[in-house]
Amino acid sequence: MTDPLFENVTLIGIGLIGSSLARVIRAKGLARHVTIATRSAPTLEAARALDLGHAYTLSNAEAVADADLVIVSVPVGASEAVAREIGPHLKRGAIVTDVGSTKASVVRQMQPHIPETAHFIAGHPIAGTEQSGPESGFAELFEGRWCILTPTPGTDADAIARLKAFWEACGSTVEEMDPEHHDLVLAIVSHLPHIIAYNIVGTADDLETVTKSEVIKYSASGFRDFTRLAASDPVMWRDVCLHNRDAILEMLARFSEDLASLQRAVRWGDGDKLFDLFTRTRGIRRSIVEAGQDTDVPNFGRNVLKQDAKAGSS
Numbered sequence: 001m002t003d004p005l006f007e008n009v010t011l012i013g014i015g016l017i018g019s020s021l022a023r024v025i026r027a028k029g030l031a032r033h034v035t036i037a038t039r040s041a042p043t044l045e046a047a048r049a050l051d052l053g054h055a056y057t058l059s060n061a062e063a064v065a066d067a068d069l070v071i072v073s074v075p076v077g078a079s080e081a082v083a084r085e086i087g088p089h090l091k092r093g094a095i096v097t098d099v100g101s102t103k104a105s106v107v108r109q110m111q112p113h114i115p116e117t118a119h120f121i122a123g124h125p126i127a128g129t130e131q132s133g134p135e136s137g138f139a140e141l142f143e144g145r146w147c148i149l150t151p152t153p154g155t156d157a158d159a160i161a162r163l164k165a166f167w168e169a170c171g172s173t174v175e176e177m178d179p180e181h182h183d184l185v186l187a188i189v190s191h192l193p194h195i196i197a198y199n200i201v202g203t204a205d206d207l208e209t210v211t212k213s214e215v216i217k218y219s220a221s222g223f224r225d226f227t228r229l230a231a232s233d234p235v236m237w238r239d240v241c242l243h244n245r246d247a248i249l250e251m252l253a254r255f256s257e258d259l260a261s262l263q264r265a266v267r268w269g270d271g272d273k274l275f276d277l278f279t280r281t282r283g284i285r286r287s288i289v290e291a292g293q294d295t296d297v298p299n300f301g302r303n304v305l306k307q308d309a310k311a312g313s314s
C-alpha cells in the first residue's frame with residue numbers, strides 16, 4: 001500500500017479506463033475518497049454494484065466540488081461538454097486531467113473552461129483493450145505501460161509532478177510530449193491500425209463470393225487479430241477519427257501510396273521488392289520482441305516509444 005497521493009479523486013466516465021483507474025486506486029490506496037460520475041444511470045448502477053468508489057452521481061458538476069484530482073475518461077468528442085460543466089465548480093488548486101486517445105483537440109476543447117485557479121494537464125495512458133464499460137476494467141491495465149502527458153507551456157510544475165507521481169503509482173512510465181506530436185505518433189501506431197482493421201473486416205463482410213460462415217470458419221490468426229481491433233468501441237473510435245483528422249489523413253495518404261506500390265509489385269510479379277519489404281518489416285517485429293514487448297494484447301505502444309527513448313538517449 002502506498003500513502004494516498006490525493007485525498008479526493010473524482011472519476012468522470014467509468015468505462016474500461018475509468019473503472020481500471022478506480023480499481024488501481026483502490027488496490028494501491030492512492031486516494032482516500034473516490035467519487036464516480038457518469039452520464040447514464042445504468043452505467044452508474046453497474047459501477048456501484050462493482051463497488052468501484054465511495055460516492056456516485058449523475059452530475060459531473062456536483063462530482064468535482066471537493067476533488068483534488070479529476071480524471072475525465074469519456075470519448076474525446078464529449079470533452080468540451082464535460083469541461084464546461086465542471087469548470088465553475090472546481091476547487092482552488094484542483095488538478096484536471098483526461099485519458100483521451102487524441103490530445104490537441106482535447107486541449108482545445110477543455111483548457112478554456114478550466115479556471116486559472118485550477119490546473120489542466122491532458123494525458124493519455126497507452127494501455128487498453130477492445131473492451132468497454134465498467135465491467136471490463138482491471139487494476140493491472142497500466143502496469144509497465146507508457147503514459148504521455150501533454151502539458152502546455154506555463155503549466156504549474158508541481159501539478160505536473162503530482163500527476164506524474166499518480167501515473168507512476170499506477171505502474172506506468174510517464175513521458176511528456178507536445179500535443180500535436182502525440183497526435184502524429186499515435187496516428188501511425190494506434191489510429192491507423194484500428195482504421196485498417198475496421199476496413200479489412202468490413203471488406204470481408206461485404207464479399208459476395210465468400211460467405212460470412214466461411215470467413216468465420218477459415219479465419220486465420222492474422223484475420224482474427226484484425227477482428228479483435230475491429231471489435232473496439234464504435235463511439236470512441238468515431239471520435240478519434242473526427243478529432244485527429246489531419247494527422248490520420250496524413251498517415252493514410254502515406255499508407256495508400258505505399259499500398260499502391262505494393263499492389264504494383266504483386267501485379268508485375270516483382271518478387272525482389274516484396275522480399276525486401278517483408279524482410280525489413282520482419283526486423284521491426286524482431287526489435288519489438290527483443291525489447292520484451294512481444295505479448296499481443298494489450299501491450300501496444302510501449303514498443304515504439306521505448307525504441308525512440310533509447311535512440312534519443314544514445
Ligand SMILES: NC(=O)C1=CN([C@@H]2O[C@H](COP(=O)(O)OP(=O)(O)OC[C@H]3O[C@@H](n4cnc5c(N)ncnc54)[C@H](O)[C@@H]3O)[C@@H](O)[C@H]2O)C=CC1
Pocket residue numbers: 012013014015016017018037038039040043060073074075076078081082099100101102124125126127128129130131132133134233236240
Ligand atoms: N479503450 C481503450 O483501449 C483506451 C481508451 N482511451 C481513451 O479513454 C477514453 C475512455 O475510453 P473507454 O474507457 O475505453 O470508454 P468506455 O466506452 O468504456 O467508457 C466511456 C464512459 O464515458 C461515459 N461518458 C460519455 N459521455 C459522458 C459525459 N458527457 N459525462 C460523463 N460520462 C460520460 C460513458 O457513460 C462511459 O461510462 C476515450 O477518450 C478513449 O479514447 C485511452 C487509452 C486506451
Ligand SMILES: O=C(O)C(=O)Cc1ccc(O)cc1
Pocket residue numbers: 100101125126127128129130190297298300
Ligand atoms: O487493444 C488494443 O490493441 C489497443 O490498441 C488499445 C488502445 C486503444 C486506444 C488507445 O488510445 C490506447 C490503447
